[in-house]
Amino acid sequence: MVRKPAGLLAVPGRGEDKADCLIRRLQQHWPDALTVHRLDQPTSGLMVYARGAQAQRRLSQAFAERRVAKRYEAVVAGRLDGPGPGEAPACIDWPLSADWPRRPRQKVDPVQGKPALTRWRQLGPAPGGGTRVELLPETGRSHQLRVHLAALGHPILGDALYGDPAGAPRLLLHATRLELEHPQRGERCIWDDPAPF
Template sequence: MTAPQPPAAGVEALYEDADLLVLCKPAGLLCVPGRGPDKQDCLSARAQQRWPGALIVHRLDQATSGLVLMARHIEAQRRLSHAFAERQVHKRYQAVVQGLLGTVGGDWSEIDLPIAADWERRPLRVIDPVQGKPSRTRWRVLAQDTAAQTTRVELEPVTGRTHQLRVHLAALGHPILGDALYADARTQALAPRLLLHAAELRFAHPAHGGACAFAAPAGF
């Protein structure tokens, strides 16, 4: 494996080879360009400055930090996109949520609540048992702060709906700290950013099929 590279325009490369890149996206940076000239700075644009032809495979919310996988060429993108679609890429996140949730060291639990777009309040999503798409999240407690009344959780999305982790935790009554979309004003104010981080990625290499595993600690 290639040694970790220094940041490229504020983006850290944990790994690179001829087929893929593993980058660590900072919170607040878009994955792809948005609408308008003020939303052109993004992870893909910064990556392409250093690795021409780099292609997005999946995305994180702008407010979420952590590991993002990119392809170096179209065939790698095709294979990695297929792996994501077939749920062959395993992702784990860490978050800090409001309130004391579960028991430290307990078993994995699962949230199974269907998610739909809230068309009147886009880009928000809602739990909708009629129109919602099946959505599943596994979670377990890593630590609790009884003084602050917060819980650090590890999350494993089984499905990949937009805002899934944020919506599911809010539906449990434990929104993520700093969440400007799904938390009340008090919970938003408890952190300067959304405390959600993509901490682990595991997948088969698109060229040779070997096991790849990467981790990046949360900065909160």
């Protein structure tokens, strides 16, 4: 389990300027480290990496079968009213697809989109008139949380693709919790990392 800083790629991109990434940094210390899932470059927070191919297969299968609980915190623009802490979360159930003319953007697409489900709660007001929210994605589509909140009319602050990048010095989205079964021992493991904003 590692904490990815905002602005660092999880895996290498195309071109020399996109070679520095978290997996390459990890492999300098643990050569058998392998990627299991990703976070967008501007997103910070918890990521799990596998040590070896067998662990990677088991962890990847757990993600594919939705046996990994993920929790994020974000600050969104405006006042977003909804269920609070301890209440049943609200649900955004809007299919997503690639917005090909504007890649890498994604879009809500009820006709050709793939299922995308995000549960959420508001955690209270944030400085500057925003709202702090807890996000519990059931699926893991590209940019899912960012697109869903922007489509609600409350983009995540600092989002250069779906909102106003001037709203914050960085994307205010952080992976705060991962809960999964250990690939060798089988025990349930929980990791928490509070949002740095």
